[in-house]
Amino acid sequence: MTKPWAASQERLVQMFEVHWREHGGELFRVREEQSWPHVLNQAWTTLLGDQGGSVVYWVNADVAHLNWENWLRRCGAQAVYGWDAADDMRSRCAQAVLGLTGSQWAVAETGSVALIADADRGLLPSVMPPAHIMLVSTQHLVETVQEGLQQIPGSHGMPPLIKLVTGPSMTADIEGTLVVGVHGPGRVAVILYDTVGTLGADELR
Amino acid sequence: MAGHLPADIRPWNVRRDNGLTNAIMRETLASGTRRFSEGKRQVFQGYESQEAARQAGVQAKRRAVAHLDELLERAQATIQAQGGTTHVAATAGEARAIVREIAQNAGVRLVVKSKSMLTEELELNKELAASGMRVIETDLGEYIIQLARETPSHILAPAAHKNRAQIRALFEVDAQQAHLPPPADDDARSLTQFARARLRQEFLAADMGITGGNFCVVETGTVALITNEGNADWVTSVPRLLVCVVGIEKLVETWEDLTHLIQQPAMNGIGQRLSSYTTLISGPRSQFGEGPEEFHVVFVDNGRRSLVGTPYEDVLSCIRCGACLNVCPVFRQVGGHAYGSVYSGPIGVVETPLLTDFEVGAELPSVACTVCHACGEACPMDIDLPGHILRLRQEKVRRHLTARSANWSYGMWSGAWATPAGYRRSLRLARLAQKIYLRRGWLRNAPGLAHGWFITRDMPKVADITFHEWWAQNRGTGAHD
Known part of the structure; x- marks a missing residue:
C-alpha cells in the first residue's frame, strides 16, 4: 500500500527527474541508508571517472551522522574537508575536484535546487570545483519555484545569500555553441534520498 | 531630468551598412535569435501556470513604477537594516562617482564584474580604469568584447559578432600577458576552458565585485541576479566588497512579486524554465565566512524617473529578457551595433531617445522599425513597443526633428489625399x-x-x-x- 502523501511525493520526484535531466544534470536515488556508499560511488564515477583529488563538503543535519569522509575517500578522494568558515576554505574550494553539499529544498517543475548560505554551509563548494553533487531530501521537494521561495524569509529574517541551481554552468557566447562548465561546475548531480523514520518502511522497500 | 547614454555618433546608414555587411554577426544572430524564439514558444507550451505568473508579474512591475519614490525609500531602509549601504544617483555622472569613491576608499585595485547593461550605460569601466583600477568583465561574451575593445551586439549574446578564429586570436594575446597556456584549439569548448582558467585568476585576486540587478525586492532588501555561467556567484561570494548597481525601475515591492517574475527573463529570453543560476543577495556576510564584508547598492535614475506619469511609463517594466530583439526583423538583419546605443532592438528604439530626451538615437523610431508589431506581441511585460514607436514618430514631428524634405513630402501627400477630389x-x-x-x-x-x-x-x-x-x-x- 502506498500512502497518498507518498504517492504525491513520488509524482514530484518524477517531475524533478525529468526537468533536472533536461539541463544535463545526473540523478541518483537513495531509498535506504545502506545504499549510500554504493550510490555515492556511482555518482563519483559518473562525474569524475577514476579521477582522484580533494573534496569540500557539508550535508544537511538529517544525514550528518553518516560516515561521509570515509565514503568519499573510498570513492577516490585524496583529501576531504568539511566546510567551515576558515580563511583557507576558499583555496581548498578552488583546488577541489568535487563539491558535495546538502540543500534547502528543490523544485520539481523547473529541476532547481536551493542552497542557502549560513554559518555551517557555504556556497563556494557549489561554485568553484568542476563537479558538484547535491543531496536533496525527497521530503523537501516542492512543485513550484513560488512554493519554495515562500519558505523564505524564515523566522530569522532574510538569509544574506540564496542560490537556485538549475543545471550546470553553461554558455552559448561563442558562435551560439552550447558549452558547459564556464565558471561553475560543468558536471552536476543530485542524489535524492528518502529520510528513514518519516517515510514508513513500506515506502522504503 | 533627462539622462545620458553613450552614443555611436556615426550616422545611421553607416552603422546599418556595417551591420548588413558583417557576415559573421548576421549568421550567429540569425541562428541565435531563431533558437531563442523557438525555445520561448516551446517552454510556454504545457506550462500554463507561468502565463498567470507573467500577468501577475506585469501588475507587480506596473505598481512598482507607480510608487517608485516610496519604494526607493523603503528599499534603502531595509537594505541598511540588514547591514548594507545604499546610495542614490540621479545622473550617470553621480553614479560613476559613487562607485569610484567606494572603490577608492577601500583601496581597490582589481574589480570583477558580472554582466550589467546599466554599467554599460554608465560607462563605469572607463571611469574606474581612469582611476587606476583594473576592471574585468567575467561574462564570457562580455570578456571577449572587452578584449576586443568593443560593445555588446545583443543583450544576451554580447559577442555574437565574433567568430572562433577572432576569439582565439584575442585569447592568444591575453594568454601571453597572463602567463597562461593559450587555448588548445579554436573550438568553443577549448576557448571556454581557457576563459575559465583565465578568469579564475582574476576572481581569486579581485578586491571588489560589481553586478547589476535583475530585480530588487523592497520588502526583503534583496538583489536578484540571473546568469547561466555562474560568474555572478563568484562576483558576489569571493571579493570582500560587493557593489550592485541597480536601475530604480528594477524595484518590486514584495517577495511574492519576485516569485511571479523570477522565471520570466529566462522563459522569454532563451526558452528555459529558469536560468542555471539564480542568486539572491540580501546583505553582507554576518558572522560566517562567505559573501562580501561590505555590501553596497547604488540605485540609478539617469532619466528613468522622467518617464513616470507619461504615456511611456510602461517602458520602465522592461526585464531585459531580449524577447523583442529576437523577433525584430530589423534587429535580426542589422544587429545591435547599428542602433548606436547600449540598448538595441525595439526596446532600444524606444528607450534610447526617451531616456536622453532625444539627445541620442532620435533617428531610431523612424529608421529602425517596420511597424510589424512582432515586438508588442513578444514582450512579456506587455510594453506597448509598437505604439510607443509611432508616438515617438509623432513627437519627432512636433519637435521638428524630422528632415524638412520628409515633412514636405508627407505634407503634400496627406494634403492631396485628404479629399476625394x-x-x-x-x-x-x-x-x-x-x-x-x-x-x-x-x-x-x-x-x-x-x-x-x-x-x-x-x-x-x-x-x-x-x-x-x-x-x-x-x-x-x-x-x-
Whole structure:
C-alpha cells in the first residue's frame, strides 16, 4: 500500500527527474541508508571517472551522522574537508575536484535546487570545483519555484545569500555553441534520498 | 531630468551598412535569435501556470513604477537594516562617482564584474580604469568584447559578432600577458576552458565585485541576479566588497512579486524554465565566512524617473529578457551595433531617445522599425513597443526633428489625399508622371524620397483607368435604378 502523501511525493520526484535531466544534470536515488556508499560511488564515477583529488563538503543535519569522509575517500578522494568558515576554505574550494553539499529544498517543475548560505554551509563548494553533487531530501521537494521561495524569509529574517541551481554552468557566447562548465561546475548531480523514520518502511522497500 | 547614454555618433546608414555587411554577426544572430524564439514558444507550451505568473508579474512591475519614490525609500531602509549601504544617483555622472569613491576608499585595485547593461550605460569601466583600477568583465561574451575593445551586439549574446578564429586570436594575446597556456584549439569548448582558467585568476585576486540587478525586492532588501555561467556567484561570494548597481525601475515591492517574475527573463529570453543560476543577495556576510564584508547598492535614475506619469511609463517594466530583439526583423538583419546605443532592438528604439530626451538615437523610431508589431506581441511585460514607436514618430514631428524634405513630402501627400477630389487629381497626375519611370509595364523608380523605396521594389503602374473611373463610366448612373 502506498500512502497518498507518498504517492504525491513520488509524482514530484518524477517531475524533478525529468526537468533536472533536461539541463544535463545526473540523478541518483537513495531509498535506504545502506545504499549510500554504493550510490555515492556511482555518482563519483559518473562525474569524475577514476579521477582522484580533494573534496569540500557539508550535508544537511538529517544525514550528518553518516560516515561521509570515509565514503568519499573510498570513492577516490585524496583529501576531504568539511566546510567551515576558515580563511583557507576558499583555496581548498578552488583546488577541489568535487563539491558535495546538502540543500534547502528543490523544485520539481523547473529541476532547481536551493542552497542557502549560513554559518555551517557555504556556497563556494557549489561554485568553484568542476563537479558538484547535491543531496536533496525527497521530503523537501516542492512543485513550484513560488512554493519554495515562500519558505523564505524564515523566522530569522532574510538569509544574506540564496542560490537556485538549475543545471550546470553553461554558455552559448561563442558562435551560439552550447558549452558547459564556464565558471561553475560543468558536471552536476543530485542524489535524492528518502529520510528513514518519516517515510514508513513500506515506502522504503 | 533627462539622462545620458553613450552614443555611436556615426550616422545611421553607416552603422546599418556595417551591420548588413558583417557576415559573421548576421549568421550567429540569425541562428541565435531563431533558437531563442523557438525555445520561448516551446517552454510556454504545457506550462500554463507561468502565463498567470507573467500577468501577475506585469501588475507587480506596473505598481512598482507607480510608487517608485516610496519604494526607493523603503528599499534603502531595509537594505541598511540588514547591514548594507545604499546610495542614490540621479545622473550617470553621480553614479560613476559613487562607485569610484567606494572603490577608492577601500583601496581597490582589481574589480570583477558580472554582466550589467546599466554599467554599460554608465560607462563605469572607463571611469574606474581612469582611476587606476583594473576592471574585468567575467561574462564570457562580455570578456571577449572587452578584449576586443568593443560593445555588446545583443543583450544576451554580447559577442555574437565574433567568430572562433577572432576569439582565439584575442585569447592568444591575453594568454601571453597572463602567463597562461593559450587555448588548445579554436573550438568553443577549448576557448571556454581557457576563459575559465583565465578568469579564475582574476576572481581569486579581485578586491571588489560589481553586478547589476535583475530585480530588487523592497520588502526583503534583496538583489536578484540571473546568469547561466555562474560568474555572478563568484562576483558576489569571493571579493570582500560587493557593489550592485541597480536601475530604480528594477524595484518590486514584495517577495511574492519576485516569485511571479523570477522565471520570466529566462522563459522569454532563451526558452528555459529558469536560468542555471539564480542568486539572491540580501546583505553582507554576518558572522560566517562567505559573501562580501561590505555590501553596497547604488540605485540609478539617469532619466528613468522622467518617464513616470507619461504615456511611456510602461517602458520602465522592461526585464531585459531580449524577447523583442529576437523577433525584430530589423534587429535580426542589422544587429545591435547599428542602433548606436547600449540598448538595441525595439526596446532600444524606444528607450534610447526617451531616456536622453532625444539627445541620442532620435533617428531610431523612424529608421529602425517596420511597424510589424512582432515586438508588442513578444514582450512579456506587455510594453506597448509598437505604439510607443509611432508616438515617438509623432513627437519627432512636433519637435521638428524630422528632415524638412520628409515633412514636405508627407505634407503634400496627406494634403492631396485628404479629399476625394485631391485623391483623384493625384492619380491623374501620377498617371502622367509615371511615364518617365515605366519599364515593361512596371513602375521601377520615382523621384525624391520615394526613390529609396524603389531600390529593392517594383510597383504595378497606375491603371489606365481606375476602378472609380470605370464605375462612374459604366455603372455609376444605373446603379440605383
